[in-house]
Amino acid sequence: MVSATATGMDVLVVEDEYFLASDLSALLEEEGFSVIGPLGNMVGAFKAIADELPDVALLDINLHGEMCYPLMDELIARSVPIVVITGYDGHALPQRFESCVRVAKPYGRADILSAIDAAVAGANCRS
Template structure:
C-alpha cells in the first residue's frame, strides 16, 4: 500500500479527471476520493470535458492526452485560460514533451500511474 505523502486537502480541492479508459478513470477517482479530493468527472470524451469546463472551475486537472484518438489540446487551452494547473497522465509516446501547449505549466506522469508520484504532483500543482 502506498504511503500517504501529502496531507488531505483542506476543503476537498476539486480535481477534474479526463481519462478515456474506464478502469484507469475508476482507479484515479478512488485514489483521489480516498485522499479527500472532490472529483469532477471522470470524463472520457473531449466534448464532454469542454462542456463540464463551461460551468466548473476545478482547482487542478489530471488528463490523458489521447481521448479516443483526439488530442486533448482544446481542454489544455481551456484550462490555461482558467489559469488551472494540470497534470498529464499519458502513455502516449507519440506526443512529445517539447510541444509547448502541453509542456507549459504541466507535469507528466507516465502510465501505469504510480499513486505516490501522482499525489506529489497534485501537491506541487495545487498546494
C-alpha cells in the same frame, strides 16, 4: 497519506480508459479530493468546466484518438493547474505544454499525489 492540498479541492479527471478512470477517481476520493468526472471525451470535459472550474485537472492526452490540447489551452487560459497523465514521452507534447507536470503511465498513488502538489504549487503549464 493525505496530500497537503487535498482538503476541499475539486479535481477534474479526464481519462478515456474506464478502469484507469475509475481507479484514479477512487484514489483521489480516498485522499480527500472531490472528483469532477471522470470524463472520457472532450465534449464532456468542456461541459464540466463550463459548469464548475476545478482547482486542478488530471488529463490523459489522447481520448479515443482525439488529442486534448484545446482543453489544455482553455484550462491554462483560466489558470487551472494541469497534470498530464500519459503513456507518451515529454517530446510527444507540443512545445507550449512542455512545462506541464507529467505523470507516466503506469503510475502509483505517490506519483499522482506528488504531481498534484507540484502543479498546485506552481510548477504548471504556461501558454
